[in-house]
Amino acid sequence: MSDRITGRAAAPLLLALALCLLPVQPAPALDLQAPPMTPLAEDGIHDPDVESINSLQDPKVSMKDFPKDRRGEVNWVKTLSQGLIQPRKSVKGDPWEEEIMRTMDLDILMTNTAEMPHVLFPHFQHTEWLTCSNCHFEIFIPQRRANPISMTRILKGEFCGRCHDKVAFSLWTCERCHSVPHPKSPPKWW
Numbered sequence: 001m002s003d004r005i006t007g008r009a010a011a012p013l014l015l016a017l018a019l020c021l022l023p024v025q026p027a028p029a030l031d032l033q034a035p036p037m038t039p040l041a042e043d044g045i046h047d048p049d050v051e052s053i054n055s056l057q058d059p060k061v062s063m064k065d066f067p068k069d070r071r072g073e074v075n076w077v078k079t080l081s082q083g084l085i086q087p088r089k090s091v092k093g094d095p096w097e098e099e100i101m102r103t104m105d106l107d108i109l110m111t112n113t114a115e116m117p118h119v120l121f122p123h124f125q126h127t128e129w130l131t132c133s134n135c136h137f138e139i140f141i142p143q144r145r146a147n148p149i150s151m152t153r154i155l156k157g158e159f160c161g162r163c164h165d166k167v168a169f170s171l172w173t174c175e176r177c178h179s180v181p182h183p184k185s186p187p188k189w190w
């Protein structure tokens with residue numbers, strides 16, 4: 001399912017990117033709805049013919065009270081911080097696996113953002129869900145500015161795009177990454 005969303009999102013996103021690369025242009029605000037939540041029987045994971053499927057809650061019901069972002073997608077960072085879910089640190093309760101799930105509070109400010117506000121990359125919110133080796137060294141060299149990250153490469157599914165728009169929040173909500181305005185960033189149009 002995620003691939004379908006990514007494919008569908010990539011073309012208009014490239015257009016949005018092209019728009020914001022032009023010298024200051026008043027562009028219409030993006031007003032895109034999140035795709036609807038897929039019922040369990042249609043998600044390609046659960047067997048719709050097994051009777052016990054009726055004993056499981058559909059995402060629409062189970063996630064009804066979870067905080068949403070402006071597109072209507074579940075905001076998992078808030079859902080976790082408000083204590084609405086308590087994810088396990090490991091599937092089997094393996095002590096070694098639980099030990100490597102440690103949070104680290106280290107923000108990285110990324111300033112190569114043209115006229116968009118700068119990007120604040122928070123280690124804390126990531127290490128609540130992931131362990132260091134999920135990113136280091138395969139996706140990112142653990143050193144400031146050591147990675148040639150760009151929006152085009154993210155949209156192609158590299159760097160942040162390995163997860164965002166797939167298993168983490170979408171690339172449409174620019175402001176969740178581009179959260180630090182600077183003197184040259186225009187008023188919010190995205």
Ligand code: HEC
Pocket residue numbers: 013016017020021110111112113114115116119148149150151152154160164170171172173174175176177178190
């Ligand atoms: C998942 C986080 C994330 C989201 C969401 C995101 N960006 Fe980015 N963006 C980045 C990062 C990281 C960079 C590179 C910053 C650096 O290297 O200093 C970047 C760079 C850029 C740049 C600089 C030029 C370039 O090609 O790198 C522009 C323009 C940009 N983004 C526009 C957008 C727009 C418009 C949106 C929403 C439609 C968006 N971004 C959503 C993370 C994100």
Ligand code: HEC
Pocket residue numbers: 102103104108121123126127130131132133134135136140141142143144145146147
């Ligand atoms: C979601 C991906 C992700 C995870 C998980 C992650 N990091 Fe990082 N880390 C990054 C990114 C992105 C950078 C910045 C790279 C850049 O600026 O080019 C970075 C930078 C670093 C740096 C360099 C800081 C500096 O000042 O130069 C260190 C050290 C680091 N990470 C250690 C860790 C450790 C330890 C963990 C686990 C507790 C961890 N990282 C988990 C993505 C991640």
Ligand code: HEC
Pocket residue numbers: 075076077119120121122125126129130134135139149159160161162163164167168169176177
């Ligand atoms: C290995 C997967 C992975 C990679 C790579 C990754 N992220 Fe994330 N990111 C997540 C997950 C998972 C969350 C928390 C759950 C969610 O929000 O969907 C998250 C959350 C965030 C948040 C917190 C948002 C908030 O509302 O507090 C920001 C900001 C963010 N990511 C930016 C980035 C940027 C910028 C990059 C690239 C430099 C990046 N991420 C790379 C998986 C990833």
